[in-house]
Amino acid sequence: MPVRLSSTGLVLDGQQPVQNLLRFLDTVMRGIGQVMLQNNSYTGLLFLLGIFCNSVLFGGAVLVGTMVSTLTAILLGAKPTLVRDGMFGFNGALVAIAVIYFLQPNALTWAYVILAAACTTVLMAAMLRLFDVWKMPVLTAPFVFTALCFLLACARFGRLQSTHVLPTAGLPRAAAIVEGIVTTSTVLEGLFNGIAQVFFQGSVITGVLFAIGLLISSRRVFIIALLGSLTGLLVAWGMGAAEPAIRSGAFGFNSVLTAIALGGVFFVLDKASAAYTLLATVATAIVFAAVSAALEPLGMPALTLPFVLVVWLFVLAGPMFPGLRLAGDA
The missing domain is CATH 1.10.3430.10 (Ammonium transporter AmtB like domains)
Known part of the structure; x- marks a missing residue:
């Protein structure tokens, strides 16, 4: 045929x-x-x-x-x-x-x-x-x-106008207080919004459809993506990030990509690589906060730069750790 x-x-x-x-x-x-x-x-x-x-x-x-x-x-x-x-x-x-x-x-x-x-x-x-x-x-x-x-x-370029979604240029602002109370609703919405935000989408329905798409491709990647989003959310919550940012998935999408890359693509998944992936996923949420603060004076978003930087670092370091196996060498 x-x-x-x-x-x-x-x-x-x-x-x-x-x-x-x-x-x-x-x-x-x-x-x-x-x-x-x-x-x-x-x-x-x-x-x-x-x-x-x-x-x-x-x-x-x-x-x-x-x-x-x-x-x-x-x-x-x-x-x-x-x-x-x-x-x-x-x-x-x-x-x-x-x-x-x-x-x-x-x-x-x-x-x-x-x-x-x-x-x-x-x-x-x-x-x-x-x-x-x-x-x-x-x-x-x-x-x-x-x-x-x-x-x-x-x-x-004066003919291109912002939608006012870009960060307001200026010195990074310190989080003086913990804004909002994280509830079960925050966690559930943030879990799927973290996946949806990979494509700049703030929608639980969109996040669920994305998750189904990942499930069709690989059950392992589906689980890893959810865990990646949850990890980014929990790190942000533990560090006192604002509740609206946690609910929107802002701290989740880079962690989702890092978890998929290291736990589902570049390394053979075992106990060592799972721990390595978890470390990278937690680090990604921290790097997201740092990169966001660093780019704020320029009025620019972090995009997926935290994911890129963390995965580059962890993939480059991988061969130095005998307990990790690259997927291509399996």
Whole structure:
């Protein structure tokens, strides 16, 4: 049969126009799934559905960003296997939704989205080549660097207007008191919002759909993601973070990504790697607070930079600890 279903998506053998279109759409879905390191088009479809359930605008942005960054890779002749696995799509998805989230949507902003998504492909290719020397993952670094650059540039572009979601530029403010009381409702909402916030979505329903998408890809990753979100939430609660921030999942999404990366992708899961992953996940919540404070004077968000920094550090250190086994060496 020219079209078959596999455990991770469509398998297409021919090169007919319809098959090429289906292959491209499947690749786009894989790109969306790769935001949480899942090469699975069903997962990507659930992620996209979850975003559309919360916002048609954000759903459209993710779709446009992923398609543009993927098409850019194809037109520039990137390695087909990397393209097919969605490796050039996920940074475009994130940068597109970030631009639309932080800037007022108009024709110029959408042009800005397209340009930013295309740039993530070039930056991804450059970092893949550079990081191959150290056998390190690029992760969402192209998204972080591109988004920060494009958002900072708006300070000199008068036709691009902020949605006023960006942090107010100024010296970091100290938390003089613990704001709000954390309840069971806070924990339950924060648990799923922590997963939803990976795509800038503050919706429990969206978080549940994301979790189902992860479950379709891997039961282990599903559990790890929930534990990652819970860990970030508990660290924030224990350290006295504001209740609204805990409820919104602000301290959870970077920890979710760190937990998935270390516990579900880069290391063989055993007692040693589980403890290592837990340490990294806790550290990620602290690094998120630090990076947020560091970028506040610039009026910039932390995005997924805490996840990137912590995973780089822990993956780079991994070979020095004999008790840890890299997934590729298993």
